[in-house]
Amino acid sequence: xxxxxxxxxxxxxxxxxxxxxxxxxxxxxxxxxxxxxxxxxxxxxxxxxxxxxxxxxxxxxxxxxxxxxxxxxxxxxxxxxxxxxxxxxxxxxxxxxxxxxxxxxxxxxxxxxxxxxxxxxxxxxxxxxxxxxxxxxxxxxxxxxxxxxxxxxxxxxxxxxxxxxxxxxxxxxxxxxxxxxxxx
Amino acid sequence: xxxxxxxxxxxxxxxxxxxxxxxxxxxxxxxxxxxxxxxxxxxxxxxxxxxxxxxxxxxxxxxxxxxxxxxxxxxxxxxxxxxxxxxxxxxxxxxxxxxxxxxxxxxxxxxxxxxxxxxxxxxxxxxxxxxxxxxxxxxxxxxxxxxxxxxxxxxxxxxxxxxxxxxxxxxxxxxxxxxxxxxxxxxxxxxxxxxxxxxxxxxxxxxxxxxxxxxxxxxxxxxxxxxxxxxxxxxxxxxxxxxxxxxxxxxxxxxxxxxxxxxxxxxxxxxxxxxxx
Numbered sequence: 241x242x243x244x245x246x247x248x249x250x251x252x253x254x255x256x257x258x259x260x261x262x263x264x265x266x267x268x269x270x271x272x273x274x275x276x277x278x279x280x281x282x283x284x285x286x287x288x289x290x291x292x293x294x295x296x297x298x299x300x301x302x303x304x305x306x307x308x309x310x311x312x313x314x315x316x317x318x319x320x321x322x323x324x325x326x327x328x329x330x331x332x333x334x335x336x337x338x339x340x341x342x343x344x345x346x347x348x349x350x351x352x353x354x355x356x357x358x359x360x361x362x363x364x365x366x367x368x369x370x371x372x373x374x375x376x377x378x379x380x381x382x383x384x385x386x387x388x389x390x391x392x393x394x395x396x397x398x399x400x401x402x403x404x405x406x407x408x409x410x411x412x413x414x415x416x417x418x419x420x421x422x423x424x
Numbered sequence: 425x426x427x428x429x430x431x432x433x434x435x436x437x438x439x440x441x442x443x444x445x446x447x448x449x450x451x452x453x454x455x456x457x458x459x460x461x462x463x464x465x466x467x468x469x470x471x472x473x474x475x476x477x478x479x480x481x482x483x484x485x486x487x488x489x490x491x492x493x494x495x496x497x498x499x500x501x502x503x504x505x506x507x508x509x510x511x512x513x514x515x516x517x518x519x520x521x522x523x524x525x526x527x528x529x530x531x532x533x534x535x536x537x538x539x540x541x542x543x544x545x546x547x548x549x550x551x552x553x554x555x556x557x558x559x560x561x562x563x564x565x566x567x568x569x570x571x572x573x574x575x576x577x578x579x580x581x582x583x584x585x586x587x588x589x590x591x592x593x594x595x596x597x598x599x600x601x602x603x604x605x606x607x608x609x610x611x612x613x614x615x616x617x618x619x620x621x622x623x624x625x626x627x628x629x630x631x632x633x634x635x636x637x638x639x640x641x642x643x644x645x646x647x648x649x650x651x652x653x654x655x656x657x658x659x660x661x662x663x664x665x666x667x668x669x670x671x672x673x674x675x676x677x678x679x680x681x682x683x684x685x686x687x688x689x690x691x692x693x694x695x696x697x698x699x700x701x
Binding site for chain 2: 260291414
């Protein structure tokens with residue numbers, strides 16, 4: 241029998257999932273920084289962003305938020321970039337928004353679930369990078385044109401592309417392991 | 425810096441962030457910049473340690489100040505009034521051509537203010553990873569009022585990093601043995617993203633599978649049943665209260681000056697205009 245999913249539950253399992261998500265995000269961001277993935281033009285590829293997105297979809301919005309928020313803090317800590325609260329918050333939203341569909345998804349490999357996840361990945365990237373970019377209005381004194389073209393678009397486009405390509409693959413793999421291990 | 429409680433450091437850093445973002449008054453920003461230099465020097469970090477963080481900040485500063493404020497004038501919008509005194513009012517002769525750059529004295533002064541504001545904030549927050557023991561994060565956030573479960577999540581995430589890093593390394597080696605090329609430059613952006621899948625999927629799925637055992641072990645030990653204690657003990661000293669008090673005083677002063685006395689607006693000092701006579 242399928243376990244009823246509670247949207248805002250934060251029990252022991254969610255603590256562990258959130259911690260694993262944050263650590264995965266940090267390590268993947270660090271590893272791909274070292275490998276220096278070649279980007280297209282000025283767009284850098286940051287595949288680690290799919291971790292909060294997927295953890296939100298698979299384990300709920302709080303897990304997704306912590307995986308992104310704490311994961312980005314730890315990634316910056318490992319890479320020596322310092323602490324940037326608004327960008328950490330934006331990365332948290334990358335996981336929280338897709339996490340809102342968590343109770344609606346039962347079969348992770350169904351086409352409908354994947355389409356819904358893709359839609360919320362785009363919304364999450366827009367909300368997350370939107371909040372982080374808008375913070376530059378009052379932190380750096382940048383104007384809206386600068387915020388959109390220098391901050392939002394270069395962050396939003398690669399995040400969406402990463403999410404659209406990798407989240408479905410992670411969902412299908414997750415469906416396979418849940419089926420094989422008999423988990424709900 | 426080591427003698428200052430991590431909670432006091434976080435509170436002071438956030439206090440300066442609020443203070444710096446509340447004003448464009450160059451005198452106030454200069455004072456905050458000076459405080460940031462003193463604070464940063466207390467950390468005794470080396471360039472070798474912090475160069476990655478500073479490179480990121482310098483790229484951001486270059487984009488915002490040089491491109492948006494000085495060249496295009498975009499970044500000055502909303503803060504610097506339209507018009508102003510042109511730096512080259514007669515035009516600028518370059519390679520035999522007469523150019524009419526729109527750079528104004530106001531925009532140069534605004535770039536200096538941006539440099540002081542972003543520089544102060546960066547000095548506080550770049551320092552954090554180098555001067556704070558990562559073992560203290562959980563206890564620090566818990567004592568700052570974060571729920572125990574959330575604080576423990578941060579602690580647990582830090583503990584997971586070495587084992588997950590090892591898992592990534594093993595998976596990367598195993599996939600490379602199967603001719604997997606992560607850093608292959610061929611293909612478009614979608615192909616490049618797709619190329620990361622053989623690395624990210626096995627590591628993520630293995631981590632999820634092992635998490636169930638960890639959660640069960642924690643449940644069996646009564647995790648979350650009562651208030652948590654921390655191995656890393658934190659204790660305030662008189663100097664920590666002084667740091668917190670100074671930070672709060674600084675924020676309150678900046679907010680009062682900006683909102684009550686209306687001294688937070690951007691203005692160019694007279695001496696700076698005289699430099700361009």
